[in-house]
Amino acid sequence: MTWHVLGAGSLGGLWATRLSRAGVPLRLILRNQQRLADYQSAGGLALTEEGETSLYPVPAELPDATTPIRRLLVACKAYDAQAAVAEVSLRLRSGTEILLLQNGLGSQQAIAERWPDCRCIFISSTEGAYRQSGFSIVHAGRGQNWLGDPMNPNAPAWLADMEKAQIPHVWNRDIMSKLWRKLALNCAINPMSVLHDCRNGELLAHREQLNSLCKDLAHLLRACNQTEAAVGLEDEVLRVIEATASNYSSMHQDVHNGRRTEVSFLLGHACRAALQHGVEAPGLARLLEQLRAFLQLRGLPTD
Ligand code: NAD
Ligand code: KPL
Helix, strand or coil, X not given: CCEEEECCCHHHHHHHHHHHHCCCCEEEECCCHHHHHHHHHHCCEEEEECCEEEEECCCEECCCCCCCEEEEEECCCHHHHHHHHXXXXXXXXXXXXXXXXXXXXXXXXXXXXXXXXXXXXXXXECCEEEEEECCEEEEXXXXXXXXXXXXXXXXXXXXXXXXXXXXXXEECCCHHHHHHHHHHHHHHHHHHHHHCCCCHHHHHHHHHHHHHHHHHHHHHHHHCCCHHHHCCHHHHHHXXXXXXXXXXXXXXXXHHCCCCCCHHHCHHHHHHHHHHCCCCCHHHHHHHHHHHHHHHHCCCCCC
């Protein structure tokens, strides 16, 4: 069955090139005629891995093509994902599988609710990729992809395509726990790295604030029935900070490059969940307020 990849950016490109070289049938869906023309002049997607670059002429089309879509990988940012799926909604069929490769939470649930006849698979990824230019992607860091369906624990047969394409993956029967845990790590690390304008390692100078944020986050996770995701949270936050000490967090990189952040699906989502569950999380609320003020001052969207 053909895969359609919506969002030919860093991670979408990384998946598409590996599927393509494994001979898996796939098509890219590009935003508009201009982007399609640019893609055609580039001759395909270029992937650089360990210093070697190869070109993959993956066929591409526009959202309004008329062929049905049975398997759709959505690799847009969380704030673009729902609108992107809406652009191809006439092509979706009952039972179409939508693979949602977004960081944070909120965008996946919105899509699953809006297209209830599709099977939505949520993905949490720690792979690293960035775009060097238009359609040139660099595979920057090895990682893992956890996939799961909160409504159906059965693993789909097409994981064999991912195996063939050597895309690291694990089927996870409790994907919500994985996504909440990652969200909590991102809430503890990313906003502070932006506000202190520092690399992850330098956050160790703010142990008290990290400790109080982790308490709020663990309390919130338990209130959201995510008890397992709360276990040992602070220890893991410290481990991640040490392991990524010399890196800038993804949110720091977004701000530094003047790009919109995914705040609404990370700390924003945590604060909305706290309100919904009546959880007192003053440290999280203050951090969100400070982050939004900081983004506004730099002319960046606060949602
Ligand atoms: P990206 O900005 O590199 O790519 C997103 C692509 O989606 C862009 O090419 C954009 O043009 C396209 N797009 C947006 N709206 C579209 C539409 N309506 N139709 C067609 N295309 C559309 O983003 P990314 O870095 O690949 O991130 C995708 C998600 O994966 C994010 O939630 C991010 O947090 C997460 N993530 C990224 C990495 C990474 O290393 N890049 C790692 C882990 C998680
Ligand atoms: O995922 C991350 C990010 O930068 O987005 C880490 C490295 C875990 C920091 O939160």
